[in-house]
Amino acid sequence: MEFTTPVLNYTLLSPILILLGAALITVLVEAFVSKALRPITQLSITLGGLVLALVQVWRIRNEQSMTAAMGSVIIDGPAVLMQASILIISIISVFLIADTEHFTALAASLPGSDEERQAVQSGNQVTEVYPLTLFAVSGMLLFPISSDLITLFVALEMLSLPLYLMAGLSRRRRLASQESALKYFLLGAFSSAFFLFGAAFLYGYSASVTFAGIRDAVVGSGGNDVFLLIGISFLSVGLLFKVGAVPFHAWSPDVYQGSPTPVTAFMAAATKVAAFGAMLRIYYTSFANAQWSWTPMLTVIAIVTMVFGSLVAIAQRDVKRMLAYSSIAHAGFLLTGVIALNKAGLEASIFYLFAYGIATVGGFAIVTLVRDAAGEVTDLNRWKGLGKRSPWVATAFAGFLLSFAGIPLTSGFIGKFSIFSAAYESGAKSVVIAGVLSSAIAAFFYIRVIVLMFFTDPVEDGTSVEIPSALTSLSVIFAMVVTIALGVFPAPVLNLISDLATFIR
Amino acid sequence: MDAANYLYLSALLFTIGAVGVVVRRNAIVVFMCIELMLNAANLAFVTFSRINGDLNGQVVAFFTMVVAACEVVVGLAIIVTIYRSRRSASVDDASLLKR
Numbered sequence: 330m331e332f333t334t335p336v337l338n339y340t341l342l343s344p345i346l347i348l349l350g351a352a353l354i355t356v357l358v359e360a361f362v363s364k365a366l367r368p369i370t371q372l373s374i375t376l377g378g379l380v381l382a383l384v385q386v387w388r389i390r391n392e393q394s395m396t397a398a399m400g401s402v403i404i405d406g407p408a409v410l411m412q413a414s415i416l417i418i419s420i421i422s423v424f425l426i427a428d429t430e431h432f433t434a435l436a437a438s439l440p441g442s443d444e445e446r447q448a449v450q451s452g453n454q455v456t457e458v459y460p461l462t463l464f465a466v467s468g469m470l471l472f473p474i475s476s477d478l479i480t481l482f483v484a485l486e487m488l489s490l491p492l493y494l495m496a497g498l499s500r501r502r503r504l505a506s507q508e509s510a511l512k513y514f515l516l517g518a519f520s521s522a523f524f525l526f527g528a529a530f531l532y533g534y535s536a537s538v539t540f541a542g543i544r545d546a547v548v549g550s551g552g553n554d555v556f557l558l559i560g561i562s563f564l565s566v567g568l569l570f571k572v573g574a575v576p577f578h579a580w581s582p583d584v585y586q587g588s589p590t591p592v593t594a595f596m597a598a599a600t601k602v603a604a605f606g607a608m609l610r611i612y613y614t615s616f617a618n619a620q621w622s623w624t625p626m627l628t629v630i631a632i633v634t635m636v637f638g639s640l641v642a643i644a645q646r647d648v649k650r651m652l653a654y655s656s657i658a659h660a661g662f663l664l665t666g667v668i669a670l671n672k673a674g675l676e677a678s679i680f681y682l683f684a685y686g687i688a689t690v691g692g693f694a695i696v697t698l699v700r701d702a703a704g705e706v707t708d709l710n711r712w713k714g715l716g717k718r719s720p721w722v723a724t725a726f727a728g729f730l731l732s733f734a735g736i737p738l739t740s741g742f743i744g745k746f747s748i749f750s751a752a753y754e755s756g757a758k759s760v761v762i763a764g765v766l767s768s769a770i771a772a773f774f775y776i777r778v779i780v781l782m783f784f785t786d787p788v789e790d791g792t793s794v795e796i797p798s799a800l801t802s803l804s805v806i807f808a809m810v811v812t813i814a815l816g817v818f819p820a821p822v823l824n825l826i827s828d829l830a831t832f833i834r
Numbered sequence: 835m836d837a838a839n840y841l842y843l844s845a846l847l848f849t850i851g852a853v854g855v856v857v858r859r860n861a862i863v864v865f866m867c868i869e870l871m872l873n874a875a876n877l878a879f880v881t882f883s884r885i886n887g888d889l890n891g892q893v894v895a896f897f898t899m900v901v902a903a904c905e906v907v908v909g910l911a912i913i914v915t916i917y918r919s920r921r922s923a924s925v926d927d928a929s930l931l932k933r
Binding site: 436437439440478479482483486490493494497502503504505507508509510511512514515518519522523525526528529530532533536537538582583586587 | 841844848851852855861864865868871872874875876878879881882883885886887888890891893894897898901904905908909911912913915916918919920925928929930931
């Protein structure tokens with residue numbers, strides 16, 4: 330048997346390699362640097378790595394290659410756009426993660442034990458969240474550029490495993506946080522087993538693990554269609570779980586509520602970009618010619634997801650759970666972009682993902698600020714009158730909610746408009762109708778929160794708004810500026826996306 | 835022997851695993867059922883590799899084993915932490931987060 334030496338194009342892979350290198354360094358820093366210097370060292374290395382990776386992504390933006398790593402990854406326009414979105418979202422999420430107040434001083438200690446108290450008092454805060462974040466981000470960068478089933482599966486686990494752990498790191502309400510980690514882990518592992526089983530049947534159908542091979546088999550309709558159907562549906566279960574579509578959404582309200590809020594922000598925004606990136610690639614390239622087999626399934630899931638998410642969100646009394654159901658509804662809106670299956674759908678999805686991700690991080694950043702003596706206050710009843718006490722914070726939150734609702738002059742409007750018109754062009758009218766109706770339902774509960782904040786009298790129960798740290802303010806301001814800029818003047822970004830957004834096959 | 839029989843076995847193992855995840859209450863047993871599902875997928879990959887006369891399926895099996903091992907590390911860490919704080923590894927007891 331003859332072995333060929335693998336040829337790797339290090340320039341094109343450099344964003345991922347930089348992050349993995351930074352992640353390894355942060356692991357060493359965790360072990361060897363003194364406790365006083367550790368947080369600032371970790372933060373600088375993490376941010377440095379992310380920014381460097383973003384610069385590299387920008388530099389390779391016009392490259393196209395199918396052979397960057399022996400055909401295992403594809404670098405093309407959408408890949409670059411997804412990677413850049415993930416990195417920008419991660420950078421502003423790391424601004425929130427930098428506030429160590431949210432994270433347990435010692436994750437291995439029992440909640441409420443002496444050991445934990447000592448760790449808090451001595452200021453011996455562990456900072457393992459930084460390496461975990463970097464590993465998760467490198468998995469997210471790999472996920473949307475994978476072009477074979479092996480890489481796709483490895484990237485899926487690479488992004489998921491650190492997130493399972495990060496969900497359990499909250500300082501307050503630690504039992505709930507650990508519980509959310511357990512739920513996320515068990516359901517995530519369950520769905521990745523489905524994913525892998527589906528991958529096995531796609532391999533059985535096409536005799537190839539590469540997306541190009543699967544595509545050729547679909548075009549030539551060479552194999553057994555039963556294998557193809559089992560493969561597509563089981564693989565979709567894994568992907569739909571990651572994006573939180575009904576009926577695979579059960580984890581998301583609990584995990585959003587239980588995780589430390591900065592982690593929720595990161596997970597909600599960045600995971601969605603990565604998972605939809607991978608989903609768009611595999612549906613637009615490999616499965617495009619088997620459209621008959623998956624469009625009906627995805628249409629039903631999209632409609633159920635948006636209607637269910639919007640309706641259940643109305644009943645929520647907890648702001649993090651409300652945002653979780655809102656993210657479920659948004660997963661439904663984003664699925665219309667997959668169903669559209671045309672260039673406009675791809676462009677709209679990329680724009681929507683970026684706009685939604687940035688607004689999500691901004692929204693959760695505001696949630697971290699509303700606190701009482703025991704930590705964050707997430708009960709919506711206690712947010713009453715927030716607009717009278719802290720007009721700026723309440724106005725920013727209202728801005729993000731309006732963007733989620735898709736009100737004109739915010740990025741959410743441009744996103745929703747373009748994704749629905751792309752789906753309409755491709756003839757998926759039922760999804761568009763359901764989408765517009767559920768947007769209207771969703772607008773109701775976003776606006777209800779705004780009314781609650783501005784037009785009800787404040788309750789005196791010790792809820793106060795923290796003075797944001799410099800990094801948190803930076804994150805909120807950046808998110809706000811992007812949300813409004815993309816709503817008022819979206820043309821440069823839309824042009825950039827339409828120049829780049831073409832999958833190479 | 836007909837290679838399709840291995841596919842039936844793989845589907846059977848996968849179903850046993852999936853049913854186990856749904857009906858069992860102990861987090862460790864649930865986790866073992868998930869491992870069973872991953873191994874069922876591995877068996878399917880190896881069988882298809884044999885049927886298709888292509889070695890990639892066997893390569894996937896090795897990757898899956900490595901990933902499954904990583905998953906065990908993370909999973910047991912989470913389950914052991916939960917057990918230490920609650921003295922129970924039942925997934926029903928973990929219900930602080932409201933429905």
